[in-house]
Amino acid sequence: MVPMSYLVGLSAVLFTIGVAGVLLRRNTIVIFMSIEIMLNAVNLAFVALGRRLGSMDGQVIVFFVMTVAAAEAAVGLAIIISVFRNRATVNADELNLMRW
Amino acid sequence: MTIGVFIFLAALSVISAIGTVAQRNPVHCLLALVVTLLTIAVLFIGLDAVAVGFLQMIVYAGAIMVLFLFVIWLLNLQAEVRTEPGHLALKAFSGLLFAALVAELFVLLWHAPSAAGARALAPAGYGSIDNLATTLFSDYLISFEITSVLLLAAIVGAIALARRESSPQAAAARTAGAQIGGMPAEAQAAAARTQAVAAEAGASAHSEGA
Numbered sequence: 001m002v003p004m005s006y007l008v009g010l011s012a013v014l015f016t017i018g019v020a021g022v023l024l025r026r027n028t029i030v031i032f033m034s035i036e037i038m039l040n041a042v043n044l045a046f047v048a049l050g051r052r053l054g055s056m057d058g059q060v061i062v063f064f065v066m067t068v069a070a071a072e073a074a075v076g077l078a079i080i081i082s083v084f085r086n087r088a089t090v091n092a093d094e095l096n097l098m099r100w
Numbered sequence: 101m102t103i104g105v106f107i108f109l110a111a112l113s114v115i116s117a118i119g120t121v122a123q124r125n126p127v128h129c130l131l132a133l134v135v136t137l138l139t140i141a142v143l144f145i146g147l148d149a150v151a152v153g154f155l156q157m158i159v160y161a162g163a164i165m166v167l168f169l170f171v172i173w174l175l176n177l178q179a180e181v182r183t184e185p186g187h188l189a190l191k192a193f194s195g196l197l198f199a200a201l202v203a204e205l206f207v208l209l210w211h212a213p214s215a216a217g218a219r220a221l222a223p224a225g226y227g228s229i230d231n232l233a234t235t236l237f238s239d240y241l242i243s244f245e246i247t248s249v250l251l252l253a254a255i256v257g258a259i260a261l262a263r264r265e266s267s268p269q270a271a272a273a274r275t276a277g278a279q280i281g282g283m284p285a286e287a288q289a290a291a292a293r294t295q296a297v298a299a300e301a302g303a304s305a306h307s308e309g310a
Contacts, residue, residue, distance in 0.1 A: 010114070016202055017114070033130065036160075037120060037136060040140050047143075047147050051226075056226070056235040060235050060239075062149070063155065067250065068250070070159065070163070074254050074258040077168070078258040079261055
């Protein structure tokens with residue numbers, strides 16, 4: 001059996017990589033992919049801790065997280081398409097439409 | 101799941117996650133991300149979450165990643181060019197904050213509960229579809245129904261945002277066409293469509309040149 005701290009540690013490492021991706025990349029689609037990495041890291045922690053507690057709640061929450069991720073990806077990619085149509089770029093540095 | 105299998109899967113997922121963040125071509129990023137998602141799905145199955153693991157493969161690595169791939173191809177994205185160096189103070193500050201986040205996570209892990217109190221064997225039927233469905237449709241029934249409303253809202257929102265008619269060039273072309281008095285409605289629509297297509301072609305040529 002794998003120790004719990006290894007599983008939570010892997011989850012933390014993956015989450016950190018996702019945060020780094022959001023902070024460092026300029027391509028909005030890659031930023032979205034980094035957000036997916038973060039969601040998956042949290043899902044892994046949910047499943048591991050749910051198994052430790054012998055409770056199904058962790059897996060049910062993973063199910064809901066997947067649903068929200070699907071909705072977020074659909075709406076976010078639609079926004080990216082619509083922005084690309086108007087500005088012809090997906091570079092986050094050049095998208096300053098809402099800057100005050 | 102033995103410790104060797106876990107270490108193999110963990111190394112694979114971390115390497116492919118770093119690949120997702122570090123590669124410059126968006127399609128390569130996406131392929132690395134699929135590897136991450138599949139290894140996490142295998143980890144789920146190893147943790148007795150069989151149904152969730154297969155859902156992860158089908159929904160995440162299948163459907164959502166194909167959506168990403170379609171968008172990358174639709175926008176015809178090329179590998180990005182590195183920008184010129186600058187903003188050194190900001191970079192140093194963000195590096196500091198990043199180190200703080202990593203340190204925070206590892207302090208948290210240091211105090212994380214060890215496996216000492218864990219059940220070596222999950223209760224019978226743990227993680228089966230029966231068990232998952234019973235929990236989902238009894239304790240979480242209202243959340244489940246709200247999820248369907250969320251998905252409906254996401255579908256409507258995605259269609260409304262990505263619809264082609266809402267682009268300003270087409271609207272401008274339509275207004276210009278409407279101002280020409282004697283044109284029949286079909287000819288006006290055709291003219292508007294041609295102008296919109298020309299504007300789109302110009303935009304894509306511009307993006308390819310850039």
